Amino acid sequence: MKRLRLLLFTLLIVGTVSAQQRTVEHNPEDNTVKITRVIPKRVDMHDFRVGVGTGSFVTGLFLDRFLMPGTEVDYENKTSDRFDQNLAQADTYLTDAYFTGVYSLSYTYHSRRWFQFGATATFAAVTQSRRNSIDNSKIEDRSDYAVAVMPTARFVYLYREKVQLYSSVSLGVVFSEEVVPWVDFTLIGCTFGRKLFGFAELGCGIGGFGRIGIGYRFDAARKGKK
Amino acid sequence: MKRYILVAILALMTLVGCKVGEGTERDPNGSKKMLWHRVYSSVYSAYYYGNFAVYSDIVLSNNKEALEVMKESFLLSDNYSVNVFEDKVVLRENISTYTYTEYTIETKGKRLEEGGVWVLYSERYTTKGSTKKLVGTFIGKEGEKGAFSYKHTQSDAVVNCDMSYLYSSNNSIDVTVSCAGKEDGKGYVIDFVTNLQAPLIFKNGKLCEGEIDITYKDSSNSVIHAFTTEVVGAASSPYRIDDIVIYK
Numbered sequence: 325m326k327r328l329r330l331l332l333f334t335l336l337i338v339g340t341v342s343a344q345q346r347t348v349e350h351n352p353e354d355n356t357v358k359i360t361r362v363i364p365k366r367v368d369m370h371d372f373r374v375g376v377g378t379g380s381f382v383t384g385l386f387l388d389r390f391l392m393p394g395t396e397v398d399y400e401n402k403t404s405d406r407f408d409q410n411l412a413q414a415d416t417y418l419t420d421a422y423f424t425g426v427y428s429l430s431y432t433y434h435s436r437r438w439f440q441f442g443a444t445a446t447f448a449a450v451t452q453s454r455r456n457s458i459d460n461s462k463i464e465d466r467s468d469y470a471v472a473v474m475p476t477a478r479f480v481y482l483y484r485e486k487v488q489l490y491s492s493v494s495l496g497v498v499f500s501e502e503v504v505p506w507v508d509f510t511l512i513g514c515t516f517g518r519k520l521f522g523f524a525e526l527g528c529g530i531g532g533f534g535r536i537g538i539g540y541r542f543d544a545a546r547k548g549k550k
Numbered sequence: 551m552k553r554y555i556l557v558a559i560l561a562l563m564t565l566v567g568c569k570v571g572e573g574t575e576r577d578p579n580g581s582k583k584m585l586w587h588r589v590y591s592s593v594y595s596a597y598y599y600g601n602f603a604v605y606s607d608i609v610l611s612n613n614k615e616a617l618e619v620m621k622e623s624f625l626l627s628d629n630y631s632v633n634v635f636e637d638k639v640v641l642r643e644n645i646s647t648y649t650y651t652e653y654t655i656e657t658k659g660k661r662l663e664e665g666g667v668w669v670l671y672s673e674r675y676t677t678k679g680s681t682k683k684l685v686g687t688f689i690g691k692e693g694e695k696g697a698f699s700y701k702h703t704q705s706d707a708v709v710n711c712d713m714s715y716l717y718s719s720n721n722s723i724d725v726t727v728s729c730a731g732k733e734d735g736k737g738y739v740i741d742f743v744t745n746l747q748a749p750l751i752f753k754n755g756k757l758c759e760g761e762i763d764i765t766y767k768d769s770s771n772s773v774i775h776a777f778t779t780e781v782v783g784a785a786s787s788p789y790r791i792d793d794i795v796i797y798k
Contacts, residue, residue, distance in 0.1 A: 375563070376562075376563040376566045377566070378566060379570075406736060406737070407584075407588065407735055407736075407738065408735065408736070408737045408738040408768070410584070411581050411584050411585070411738075411766070414580035414581040414583070414584045415578070415580045415581045416580075417573060417574045417575060417576040417577065417580075418573040418574045419573045420569050420571060420572055420573040421569065421570050421571035421572075421573070422567060422568070422569050422570065423567055423568055423569075423570045424566075424567045425563075425566030425567045426566075450570060452571070452573070455576075457576050457577055457578045457580055458578045460576075516555070517556070520556065522555055522556050522559045524559075536559050536562055536563065537559065537563065538556055538559055538560065
């Protein structure tokens with residue numbers, strides 16, 4: 325009975341570890357069960373992701389019109405105290421300002437079960453233009469753009485074939501009106517799916533507060549590696 | 551199931567973008583409106599002082615009915631009061647407890663239709679004293695009832711007016727203004743002139759009819775804007791002048 329309980333308990337623990345290689349040998353002579361688990365240290369997979377994120381406070385730092393579009397528009401419509409300069413703008417109007425979202429493209433190599441590394445590139449913009457009121461032709465492009473390129477390190481708390489939980493940190497540069505070094509955090513993220521997967525993250529940084537997307541992962545070519 | 555989740559994610563990815571700011575109104579007449587406001591400001595100033603001359607002339611005419619109608623349209627609030635003397639009429643505008651301005655027309659007891667030449671002064675009183683300055687001169691047209699000319703200067707704009715007024719039996723005082731003026735600003739010149747066939751008409755203080763030609767030139771004397779503003783209705787107030795005009 326004691327051995328049966330031990331067997332059941334062991335099976336319960338190891339049963340959830342589906343990514344592991346497990347062999348079970350039953351010895352009828354002494355009625356024992358030998359369970360061997362082989363947990364590979366290296367994973368050797370690549371994944372590519374494309375995603376989109378919401379804005380955040382950091383987005384507003386790089387895209388002027390994201391956080392304060394109202395004051396910017398009002399100020400810009402009357403640029404000076406000079407009547408002739410204001411008159412020149414009187415036959416123009418500003419279009420609505422639109423935020424595109426933060427689009428991201430990333431590549432990650434799964435080197436260990438708990439650690440992945442790669443790079444991420446993001447793009448965000450607030451688009452607006454000044455147009456001629458009479459013929460609606462574009463006079464000035466007032467859009468703001470921000471592109472970030474960042475190496476990424478990801479720390480995986482739970483690595484399963486279908487589900488992973490992780491956090492990550494990226495440190496790189498943001499190209500906007502200036503080139504500024506910046507950091508991005510994924511506070512908590514989750515992927516679901518095997519080869520073709522979806523992901524959802526909560527973060528802070530240039531990538532946005534909430535992020536979702538899809539990705540594809542595949543085995544790296546292995547030669548002589550365990 | 552996984553397929554549906556992935557499709558849902560793809561759909562959500564297209565909805566992240568949003569509007570973050572309102573643009574401004576598209577108005578093809580934007581520059582014309584600005585110029586009309588600018589010109590009207592100069593014309594209205596000239597009309598206002600001319601209206602004071604009309605008031606003064608009605609006082610001298612001893613037409614009590616016309617004077618009551620005039621008081622209603624000219625004295626816009628309790629801050630204004632008029633005192634009549636033998637040789638002058640004084641309009642007082644109270645600005646605050648210790649500050650007020652007095653506009654004095656020296657009529658010397660002679661009506662405009664008698665060829666009277668009236669001088670308008672303004673004197674501003676504050677706790678520190680007063681400053682007096684000449685505002686303009688009204689020149690009556692002898693033999694023409696209620697008609698006079700007036701030259702007005704405001705900032706960079708000069709307006710020369712021929713004005714006349716008519717009190718009609720339906721308790722209306724119509725003031726007709728024919729004017730030509732020029733504003734010489736930094737880097738621009740605005741010329742304006744009322745249409746001879748359609749002068750500006752103010753009924754009981756409100757602009758109701760008329761046409762005015764406006765030309766705007768830049769510093770190189772090139773004409774940038776040239777158009778006519780036609781008044782097609784009665785303005786509800788001196789400030790609601792956009793609603794009553796069309797641009798041609």
